[in-house]
Amino acid sequence: MSIPVITLGGVASAFVPGLEQLRGPVTVVRRCEDLAELVAACQSGLARAVILAPGAAELTVSLITRLHFSGVVVVVLSEHAAAPGAEAVEGVVYVDQGVAPAALADAVSRAVEQFEAEDPPPRGSLAFADPFDVPQPARATLVDTAGPPGDGRVVAVWGPVGSPGRTTVAINMAAELAAAGTSTLLVDADTYAASVGACLGLLDESAGLAQACRIADQGGFSPAALDRIAVSVAIKGGRLRVLTGITRADRWPEVRPAALGHVLEAARSLAEVTVIDCGFCLEADEELSFDTLAPRRNGATLRCLEVADVVLAVGGADAIGVPRMVKALTELVEIVPTSTPRVVFNKVRVAAVGRSPETQLQEAWARFGPAMDIAAFLPIDHAAADQALLAGTALLETAPASPLRHAIAELADVPPKDARRRRSRRSTRNVKFPSNPARLRE
Ligand SMILES: Nc1ncnc2c1ncn2[C@@H]1O[C@H](COP(=O)(O)OP(=O)(O)O)[C@@H](O)[C@H]1O
Numbered sequence: 001m002s003i004p005v006i007t008l009g010g011v012a013s014a015f016v017p018g019l020e021q022l023r024g025p026v027t028v029v030r031r032c033e034d035l036a037e038l039v040a041a042c043q044s045g046l047a048r049a050v051i052l053a054p055g056a057a058e059l060t061v062s063l064i065t066r067l068h069f070s071g072v073v074v075v076v077l078s079e080h081a082a083a084p085g086a087e088a089v090e091g092v093v094y095v096d097q098g099v100a101p102a103a104l105a106d107a108v109s110r111a112v113e114q115f116e117a118e119d120p121p122p123r124g125s126l127a128f129a130d131p132f133d134v135p136q137p138a139r140a141t142l143v144d145t146a147g148p149p150g151d152g153r154v155v156a157v158w159g160p161v162g163s164p165g166r167t168t169v170a171i172n173m174a175a176e177l178a179a180a181g182t183s184t185l186l187v188d189a190d191t192y193a194a195s196v197g198a199c200l201g202l203l204d205e206s207a208g209l210a211q212a213c214r215i216a217d218q219g220g221f222s223p224a225a226l227d228r229i230a231v232s233v234a235i236k237g238g239r240l241r242v243l244t245g246i247t248r249a250d251r252w253p254e255v256r257p258a259a260l261g262h263v264l265e266a267a268r269s270l271a272e273v274t275v276i277d278c279g280f281c282l283e284a285d286e287e288l289s290f291d292t293l294a295p296r297r298n299g300a301t302l303r304c305l306e307v308a309d310v311v312l313a314v315g316g317a318d319a320i321g322v323p324r325m326v327k328a329l330t331e332l333v334e335i336v337p338t339s340t341p342r343v344v345f346n347k348v349r350v351a352a353v354g355r356s357p358e359t360q361l362q363e364a365w366a367r368f369g370p371a372m373d374i375a376a377f378l379p380i381d382h383a384a385a386d387q388a389l390l391a392g393t394a395l396l397e398t399a400p401a402s403p404l405r406h407a408i409a410e411l412a413d414v415p416p417k418d419a420r421r422r423r424s425r426r427s428t429r430n431v432k433f434p435s436n437p438a439r440l441r442e
Pocket residue numbers: 159162163164165166167168169195346347348378379380381382383385386389404
């Protein structure tokens with residue numbers, strides 16, 4: 001059967017009469033005028049290959065991934081086909097634009113054959129942020145830094161809607177690790193409310209993550225490039241690398257999932273541990289949209305959750321936070337089944353939960369929560385949290401003895417030597433969780 005092909009751009013359409021005269025092995029089914037038309041035609045399953053004129057489209061990793069996911073091979077006519085050099089994008093077949101139609105048809109059919117002989121991508125796996133990239137299975141422990149380069153661990157700090165303290169946990173975990181001598185990268189991937197830069201007092205308008213994604217999208221991203229873009233922050237004798245988030249919420253389309261995947265891959269080589277401050281939303285409905293090329297705001301969060309070795313699910317320790325956590329974890333397990341969440345309750349306080357708040361939370365969780373242990377309880381500590389915010393640094397610098405700092409250090413598996421957890425002796429009114437489980441699962 002002849003291979004259906006779509007062309008884009010004048011130089012490519014000039015080949016159409018020549019290809020038609022051959023009567024196989026390719027058939028031009030459409031000549032497109034612009035990229036949007038080409039992508040739509042590919043997504044409708046019309047073609048198995050596209051032939052692009054030089055400069056007809058910006059060849060980004062995201063575009064190539066999308067076309068591959070539609071089962072389409074990308075052939076580009078080029079002036080420098082023999083040595084495309086720095087412009088070469090992975091997954092693209094370059095053919096000299098001066099080639100004869102028969103040789104072009106031959107190159108297309110060989111590329112299609114090879115593409116189809118390779119392992120097919122997991123098509124239709126709608127749960128994944130970038131369906132072309134299969135996430136690696138998550139590993140078990142939180143910080144195991146003994147691995148070879150390229151084997152750094154990725155910890156995603158995520159949590160339900162609200163402000164349960166994801167950024168606070170991410171910054172302070174990363175700071176504890178860096179101060180303990182672990183090479184650490186902190187990435188702000190919250191596409192709704194990036195705040196790591198502000199919390200650390202960084203006057204960085206460059207939006208490191210967007211910059212890194214832009215370069216990664218052109219192909220050839222490296223750990224050295226990531227090191228150049230990341231800001232270096234001194235923390236108690238240690239060095240923390242920080243990739244700041246988008247400076248304006250409307251810049252979220254710049255954080256493309258495929259490119260972010262490459263950035264995180266480079267992060268594994270650059271740092272022993274990468275801590276990501278994620279957004280909160282998953283919104284599966286958006287994933288089911290027919291317009292699969294439309295950028296998806298939650299794609300970045302999904303990508304992080306897929307790639308992470310460990311997901312820390314941070315929730316508020318009160319009657320609002322617990323049901324939100326139950327709901328969020330149910331969604332997480334459905335949408336990213338490869339993730340291994342660890343439940344962390346933050347802002348634990350007597351006033352919101354009642355006497356012995358940890359026991360109360362444990363009991364409520366055992367009754368209503370999914371079958372997952374609670375990994376940590378982080379106490380509320382307004383004075384310590386505010387002091388750190390004001391100083392634009394981590395708790396270990398402004399409130400090293402605070403119970404909150406100690407609890408986060410323990411969570412990062414680097415407990416300070418003098419770690420001694422303080423417990424509040426205050427007792428206030430006993431606020432109970434709703435007794436009706438249905439309310440908690442709403
Ligand atoms: N354990 C805590 N005790 C007191 N205040 C906290 C604690 N954790 C976080 N906060 C404060 O709560 C607010 C929201 O925290 P943040 O980490 O920005 O949440 P998120 O990233 O989930 O939106 C911040 O002002 C922060 O200082």
